[in-house]
Amino acid sequence: MQSKIDLSSALEVKTEQLSIINQFSSSLLQLDKLDELFDYVTSEVVKRLGFVDCVIYLADKSGTALHEVASMGVSHANSDYTIEQQTIAFNQGITGHVASTGRAVIIGDVSTDSRYIADMRPAMSELCVPLVYKQQVLGVIDCEHPARNYFTDAHLEILTTVAHLLSAKINQVNTVENLQQTVSQLNSAQKLEGTLLQIANLTYQANDLDAFLASLHTIMTNLLRADNFLVGLYNKNLDILDIVYIVEEGVRSNAHKKISKEQLKHTASYYLLNSEQSLLLNKQEYQQYIAAGHFKMVGRQSESWLGVPFKVSDYMSGVIVVQSYDKTHHYNEHDRALLTYVSRQISMAIDRQLSRQALEHRALHDELTGLANRSLLIDRIKHGILRLTRTPKGTYHALLYLDFDRFKSINDSLGHEVGDHFLIAICKSIQGTIRNTDTFARLGGDEFAIFMENITHKNQVNDALKRIKKALAAPLNIDGHLLQASTSIGVAFCESENDKAYQLLQHADAAMYEAKSTGRGQVKFFNNTMRKKLKSHADIENDLQHGIEHNEFELYFQPIFSIQHCKVIGFEALVRWHHPSKGFVAPNDFIPIAESTGQIINLDLHLLELAAKQIAAWQQQGKRFLRITVNVSSRHFASVDFISQIHAIYNKYALELGSLCLEITESGLIENLELATKIIEGLAPLKVKLCLDDFGTGYSSLGYLHQLPIHVLKIDKSFIDHLTDTATPLVDAILSLAASLKLDVVAEGIETQEQLSILQKTQCDFGQGFLKAKPMPAAQAILLIDKPL
Numbered sequence: 112m113q114s115k116i117d118l119s120s121a122l123e124v125k126t127e128q129l130s131i132i133n134q135f136s137s138s139l140l141q142l143d144k145l146d147e148l149f150d151y152v153t154s155e156v157v158k159r160l161g162f163v164d165c166v167i168y169l170a171d172k173s174g175t176a177l178h179e180v181a182s183m184g185v186s187h188a189n190s191d192y193t194i195e196q197q198t199i200a201f202n203q204g205i206t207g208h209v210a211s212t213g214r215a216v217i218i219g220d221v222s223t224d225s226r227y228i229a230d231m232r233p234a235m236s237e238l239c240v241p242l243v244y245k246q247q248v249l250g251v252i253d254c255e256h257p258a259r260n261y262f263t264d265a266h267l268e269i270l271t272t273v274a275h276l277l278s279a280k281i282n283q284v285n286t287v288e289n290l291q292q293t294v295s296q297l298n299s300a301q302k303l304e305g306t307l308l309q310i311a312n313l314t315y316q317a318n319d320l321d322a323f324l325a326s327l328h329t330i331m332t333n334l335l336r337a338d339n340f341l342v343g344l345y346n347k348n349l350d351i352l353d354i355v356y357i358v359e360e361g362v363r364s365n366a367h368k369k370i371s372k373e374q375l376k377h378t379a380s381y382y383l384l385n386s387e388q389s390l391l392l393n394k395q396e397y398q399q400y401i402a403a404g405h406f407k408m409v410g411r412q413s414e415s416w417l418g419v420p421f422k423v424s425d426y427m428s429g430v431i432v433v434q435s436y437d438k439t440h441h442y443n444e445h446d447r448a449l450l451t452y453v454s455r456q457i458s459m460a461i462d463r464q465l466s467r468q469a470l471e472h473r474a475l476h477d478e479l480t481g482l483a484n485r486s487l488l489i490d491r492i493k494h495g496i497l498r499l500t501r502t503p504k505g506t507y508h509a510l511l512y513l514d515f516d517r518f519k520s521i522n523d524s525l526g527h528e529v530g531d532h533f534l535i536a537i538c539k540s541i542q543g544t545i546r547n548t549d550t551f552a553r554l555g556g557d558e559f560a561i562f563m564e565n566i567t568h569k570n571q572v573n574d575a576l577k578r579i580k581k582a583l584a585a586p587l588n589i590d591g592h593l594l595q596a597s598t599s600i601g602v603a604f605c606e607s608e609n610d611k612a613y614q615l616l617q618h619a620d621a622a623m624y625e626a627k628s629t630g631r632g633q634v635k636f637f638n639n640t641m642r643k644k645l646k647s648h649a650d651i652e653n654d655l656q657h658g659i660e661h662n663e664f665e666l667y668f669q670p671i672f673s674i675q676h677c678k679v680i681g682f683e684a685l686v687r688w689h690h691p692s693k694g695f696v697a698p699n700d701f702i703p704i705a706e707s708t709g710q711i712i713n714l715d716l717h718l719l720e721l722a723a724k725q726i727a728a729w730q731q732q733g734k735r736f737l738r739i740t741v742n743v744s745s746r747h748f749a750s751v752d753f754i755s756q757i758h759a760i761y762n763k764y765a766l767e768l769g770s771l772c773l774e775i776t777e778s779g780l781i782e783n784l785e786l787a788t789k790i791i792e793g794l795a796p797l798k799v800k801l802c803l804d805d806f807g808t809g810y811s812s813l814g815y816l817h818q819l820p821i822h823v824l825k826i827d828k829s830f831i832d833h834l835t836d837t838a839t840p841l842v843d844a845i846l847s848l849a850a851s852l853k854l855d856v857v858a859e860g861i862e863t864q865e866q867l868s869i870l871q872k873t874q875c876d877f878g879q880g881f882l883k884a885k886p887m888p889a890a891q892a893i894l895l896i897d898k899p900l
Contacts, residue, residue, distance in 0.1 A: 132269065132276075144284070145281065152252070154183065162238075162266075164182075164183055165182065166254075167179070167180050167181045168210070168253065169242075204226050204228040205224065205226045205227055205237055215238075215240040217238050217263075218238075219260035219262075220260070221234060234255030235256065235257055235258055236261045236262055237255045238253075242277060244282045252277075310327060310452075313330065320355060320460065323460050324457070327457070335449055338413070338436045338437070339358065339359055339413065340356070341358075341432040342354070342355055342429065344429045345430070346426065346427055347427065351372070352370040352430075354369075360436070378406055379416070382405050384420055388420070390418050391442055391447050393415055393441055415435040415441040415442045416442075417442040419450045419451050420454070422458060423458050431450060482552055483550050485553075488550055488560055488562060489616070491562055492508070492616070493612045495605075496615075499607065507604050507605060507606040508605050509572045510603050510615050510616065511572070512602070513599070514599045514600075514623050515596065536589060540582040541582055544581075545563075546563070559598075579600070583598065599627040600623060600635075601618075601622025601634075602619060602634065603621075603622055603637040621645055622635045622637040622641060651696070651700065651701050652710070655710045658690065659713055663690060664687070665686075665688075665689060666685065666722060666725065667687050667888060668892040669683050669879055670879060670895055671683060674878050679737070679900065680877060681738035681772075682740070684740065685886045709746070711746060712744070715741070715743045718741055719760055719771070722771060725739065729893065730765075732893075736767060737770070738800065739770065740800075742804070749786060751793065754794060757771075771799065774825070775804060800823055801821045803823065803825060806827060806845065822854060823854060823855045823856070824856050825856075825858075825859050826856060827859060830842050831880070834866045842858075855876045855877065858880075861878045861883070863882060
């Protein structure tokens with residue numbers, strides 16, 4: 112009967128054990144947090160076993176110590192005592208021994224075990240089971256009881272099973288948490304990388320600083336809390352901090368604040384700028400810096416403060432500051448690194464903006480004087496004309512076109528450096544006479560303009576002219592040279608929104624040339640006479656190409672003859688224009704226009720073709736060898752293309768070498784001396800002779816003559832006019848110089864027998880002039896080839 116009772120009791124115990132295991136297994140599926148698991152083990156599993164004390168310890172990462180994570184009596188208000196040993200080293204006490212060996216123990220009487228460490232309420236028996244997963248000790252379940260020999264093998268079996276299941280669950284939870292942490296870190300890293308890439312792209316695309324900083328702040332809020340966000344630019348030259356962007360407690364202020372050094376020197380920002388080191392401070396550390404006298408409190412105290420200085424250029428640096436007022440949010444080293452990166456992006460964006468502004472300024476301003484250039488002036492004029500639609504009736508604009516007198520001679524005689532300093536000084540003098548709303552511009556060389564907007568009376572212009580004249584009245588000391596400045600000024604007005612900027616410039620320019628032609632320091636206002644003249648010029652400009660295409664130009668030929676025998680040795684080809692509606696147009700009326708518009712290039716090439724045709728025709732008629740000289744513009748001597756163009760003409764018409772020659776003024780060659788020399792040398796195989804026209808009228812003739820690879824000098828008519836009884840000293844000097852350089856000489860403008868007789872007593876080789884023949888058509892010129900004049 113007793114065995115039946117024991118068997119029945121054993122079955123009940125076994126059933127209870129299985130129930131505990133099953134319930135625990137079921138709970139493991141539902142519980143995913145370790146603290147809930149540990150609490151369940153101590154409060155449900157162990158308690159159902161009848162234990163009065165249980166502590167769960169987990170091993171630290173180093174595997175050298177156990178730390179209490181749950182206990183019966185600590186977590187529940189009805190416990191009789193609390194745990195004293197919350198941390199136990201491996202090999203310390205029975206618990207540490209189990210952790211180091213990985214084997215469970217049952218001790219019936221702990222008083223006989225020297226390893227036992229008594230708690231606040233000593234026990235008599237102890238059951239300690241390790242938490243092991245894949246041979247790694249994760250922790251220990253330690254149970255104690257005040258009675259001796261309380262724990263049985265059945266207790267050991269069930270607790271070992273619980274420990275095994277719990278160990279697997281601990282590993283599972285840790286694995287999941289590690290995976291979640293890894294995923295979280297990857298997401299954070301990806302988010303950081305994406306944000307940094309956004310910032311980098313924003314920096315590259317930034318055009319407007321305000322918009323850039325606003326977008327930057329929006330992007331940054333994804334990574335960094337900033338109740339206060341501030342970006343300041345410090346100009347070392349002005350000693351001023353410009354707060355270019357600021358958000359205070361979430362509210363942005365659009366107004367820029369400029370802080371002078373007196374206000375700035377007490378701030379943390381100024382400390383940052385001087386130290387050139389980033390600063391990460393909590394509330395207490397911030398107060399310590401204040402106590403040390405590094406800066407003062409400005410505004411409300413923040414819980415956390417982070418600032419990073421940055422450098423833009425040699426004269427400009429900056430600072431970026433973020434502040435948190437939340438007690439739970441403090442910046443860390445990661446935030447410092449992030450803000451340092453952001454500061455560099457801001458630096459690059461500002462540097463790019465400053466570089467762009469500098470480029471834009473250079474594109475719209477004269478490099479020497481700093482004044483507006485032609486492009487900016489035209490833009491201002493266009494906008495000014497548009498504004499006439501919104502201005503009261505009787506309001507108009509004026510343009511003053513200035514040309515500084517004698518500047519070229521000063522520039523050439525004293526050097527370009529003195530000339531530049533002279534221009535700068537004049538501009539500075541004039542700048543002080545004009546209104547802040549006026550645009551003072553350099554158009555090029557010594558030509559300038561002043562655009563006066565919103566004029567209501569002509570006296571305003573007259574007063575401005577008087578101020579300019581007065582400003583230039585006193586001589587200027589330029590590098591030790593006392594120089595007198597004066598300017599010829601043309602004035603034009605625009606009164607209608609239908610006016611054009613280029614026309615206003617054209618009118619003022621025309622008036623300036625009229626002023627210049629009447630003497631130095633004169634002023635002329637654009638009028639109807641000038642308007643008609645401009646109209647005529649515009650018509651000629653439009654008709655020139657048509658004339659070339661429709662063969663309206665004809666060459667006239669003036670003989671060049673030997674002085675001694677008056678035998679024709681060649682001709683100078685002179686152009687005549689037979690305009691279909693205007694009739695004969697004099698060369699002086701269209702050559703300057705063609706020169707200024709660049710049409711002279713095509714015109715010259717057309718005339719060279721006409722001359723070549725005539726030479727070829729005379730050659731076919733068996734006429735003796737003659738040279739025809741064609742006047743060409745100096746523009747041809749600015750491009751080596753001219754070499755191939757002349758070679759092509761010679762080849763096309765099979766010309767005898769040296770039969771087609773060129774004539775140019777000395778100034779045209781001197782302007783492009785090196786290139787001109789290269790071009791002349793390129794024509795040498797064709798034996799093309801180069802005649803230097805109007806020799807002796809330029810101040811630089813003697814200085815450059817020996818450098819020019821020319822063949823013929825033509826003495827200007829103004830010298831021949833003065834030949835009366837004997838040759839003048841200047842003519843003698845030119846002839847002597849030509850002889851020493853082995854150059855032929857042609858005397859132009861011989862109109863009297865007396866002039867010819869005098870030249871026949873000199874070394875002059877050739878002549879031309881009305882005394883023997885005027886320019887004539889080819890049909891008449893051919894009759895002079897075979898007989899003396």
